[in-house]
Amino acid sequence: MKVLVCGGAGYIGSNMTDMLTKSGHQPVVFDNLSKGHKTAVKNAEFVRGDLADYNLLVETFRKHKIEAVMHFAALIEAGESVELPLKYYHNNFCNTRNLLTAMEDAGVEKFVFSSTAAVYGIPQDIPIVEGTRKLAINPYGESKWAVERMCQFQRATGKLRYAALRYFNAAGAGAGSTLGEDHSPETHLIPLIIQAAMGKRADIKIFGTDYPTDDGTCVRDYIHIQDLCSAHLLALARLDDETELVYNLGNGTGYSVRQVIDVVKAVSGKDFSVVETDRRPGDPPVLTADASKVIGELGWKTQFPQLETIVETAWKWHNENPDGYPD
Ligand code: UDP
Numbered sequence: 001m002k003v004l005v006c007g008g009a010g011y012i013g014s015n016m017t018d019m020l021t022k023s024g025h026q027p028v029v030f031d032n033l034s035k036g037h038k039t040a041v042k043n044a045e046f047v048r049g050d051l052a053d054y055n056l057l058v059e060t061f062r063k064h065k066i067e068a069v070m071h072f073a074a075l076i077e078a079g080e081s082v083e084l085p086l087k088y089y090h091n092n093f094c095n096t097r098n099l100l101t102a103m104e105d106a107g108v109e110k111f112v113f114s115s116t117a118a119v120y121g122i123p124q125d126i127p128i129v130e131g132t133r134k135l136a137i138n139p140y141g142e143s144k145w146a147v148e149r150m151c152q153f154q155r156a157t158g159k160l161r162y163a164a165l166r167y168f169n170a171a172g173a174g175a176g177s178t179l180g181e182d183h184s185p186e187t188h189l190i191p192l193i194i195q196a197a198m199g200k201r202a203d204i205k206i207f208g209t210d211y212p213t214d215d216g217t218c219v220r221d222y223i224h225i226q227d228l229c230s231a232h233l234l235a236l237a238r239l240d241d242e243t244e245l246v247y248n249l250g251n252g253t254g255y256s257v258r259q260v261i262d263v264v265k266a267v268s269g270k271d272f273s274v275v276e277t278d279r280r281p282g283d284p285p286v287l288t289a290d291a292s293k294v295i296g297e298l299g300w301k302t303q304f305p306q307l308e309t310i311v312e313t314a315w316k317w318h319n320e321n322p323d324g325y326p327d
Pocket of ligand 1: 078169187188189190192204205206207208218219220257280283
């Protein structure tokens with residue numbers, strides 16, 4: 001299938017592009033390179049473009065005979081979204097509305113959307129099932145939920161077939177540890193701890209030690225990037241038969257910030273300084289997935305569920321690419 005991968009030069013998008021190519025699909029990457037890396041795009045056509053550019057989107061759909069869209073192009077920092085809510089609504093909601101408009105006008109129906117566990121806010125029951133109430137506590141989660149709602153309504157018109165995949169914490173490096181995580185600035189826990197282990201930063205800071213968890217730090221469900229991407233392939237195939245798919249993507253196992261630090265210390269064999277600081281705004285205490293729906297309905301199987309393995313792939317990539325991607 002010819003698939004437009006919006007945000008295909010980013011961390012998750014580049015891994016998805018690689019997997020699409022290896023599975024016999026023909027991905028076309030559409031990315032404005034505001035966050036992504038051109039060098040992370042391998043074996044795929046590349047269009048430099050912005051989702052605000054309606055004309056370029058329609059032209060790209062027609063020129064490449066695009067049959068489906070996977071959409072990873074979004075701002076992803078919960079903390080930043082609290083400071084800059086309008087930026088998040090603009091990028092994550094308005095630009096996706098533009099993308100869906102261009103899809104409708106070009107007659108492209110299939111859409112796989114990167115959603116997030118942040119749509120749930122602070123859920124009462126853990127692990128989280130998909131039907132849990134959506135009460136996001138930050139503009140990031142709310143902007144993603146607004147897109148899901150838009151997809152629900154657009155699907156009801158008969159012009160959209162969509163999958164909303166709610167990611168827990170994507171981590172690790174894919175494609176034999178050749179496609180890693182390189183954000184600028186980096187805000188994600190595992191790459192930051194690895195930078196501390198490599199001596200590239202003075203310490204790792206723990207944001208909050210007074211959460212209602214066993215050790216007082218936030219608990220998250222880390223999912224290997226390749227496992228995350230394999231669920232997208234299954235969802236894309238299922239859109240032949242279904243018009244609406246909504247799934248959590250996680251391993252179901254929670255690790256606290258302190259536990260993740262300990263795993264990186266064990267995998268790397270390095271010690272480094274750990275500094276306890278205040279909470280980061282917008283962080284729910286615990287997010288772990290009940291992923292039984294995607295396992296049961298799509299037959300999703302994870303290959304790398306162990307946090308140690310996830311961290312090993314990330315550690316390998318960061319050591320082989322100490323300065324990240326060259327661009
Ligand atoms: N975190 C931390 N120190 C850091 C970065 C993150 O303690 O330098 C915590 C953060 O508060 C959250 C968890 O690690 O509880 C995961 O954060 P990340 O930004 O990686 O992902 P998120 O869960 O926000 O999507």
